[in-house]
Amino acid sequence: MEIGHKIKQLRVQKGLTLEELASRSELTKGFLSQMERNLTSPSIATLNDILEALGTTLAEFFKEEKQEQLVFHKKDFFMDERGQYTVHWIVPNTQKNEMEPILIELPPGGESFQMNPHSGEEFGYVLEGSIMLDCGEERHTVHKGETFYLLGKTSHILKNDKKTKAKVLWISTPPLF
Incomplete structure (x- = not known):
């Protein structure tokens, strides 16, 4: 110094x-x-x-001031391949933040994890393909370039019933993924 x-x-x-x-x-x-x-x-x-x-x-x-990272590069991301989907953690260590973004890939016939009711909110943007959003008793088709926004008060899941891969930018507040 x-x-x-x-x-x-x-x-x-x-x-x-x-x-x-x-x-x-x-x-x-x-x-x-x-x-x-x-x-x-x-x-x-x-x-x-x-x-x-x-x-x-x-x-x-x-007092050492911790530099807040503003930009995240591909080398900062990590991937978690699970049975029927792949999660790309695109902002590391988001548990301490107000929101948590992920990129989720659903292969044909794949589905995400079940999100149980919570007090937060979620936003999704379909980057590729299309998905089914099952939210409680409702089912919605969300195509490439479309978004969804929901309160976490009902359980929900994303499903890919098409023959092509789907990619969704999915953001939750508070961090739940």
Whole structure:
């Protein structure tokens, strides 16, 4: 970690000049300038004084910020081949998120797992082929380019009764897959 660079970022964020920070922390402008360019290092006590002048603490300053991943590539995906369907987990570790997307492939005659009633919602987009959505006592055909949206209050399942493979982008909130 480049302490000086990070201090400079904090100082600039706070809208302070070197002179103002020097005055607040009772240090010289020259020392702070050298420190920001990583030419010198402050003692723990001096660093604490600087951070206090910047309105933060040692703990906050050194806290590692986990970078949130925004884009997921094919190398991040993993596949789970099951008896009558294949699940592609296209966003890893979604159990901690508000929603969970999967790509499910149903071969001819295949069907997904049974979704039992839950308090969430689900959305699906048929990317390839067509599927039957059995939702409680109702049955709906959903073709390529069409979507479904349902509350999780009834059990439901996706089935492929055609002779070609079906692919569905299926999103659940909260994560249930």
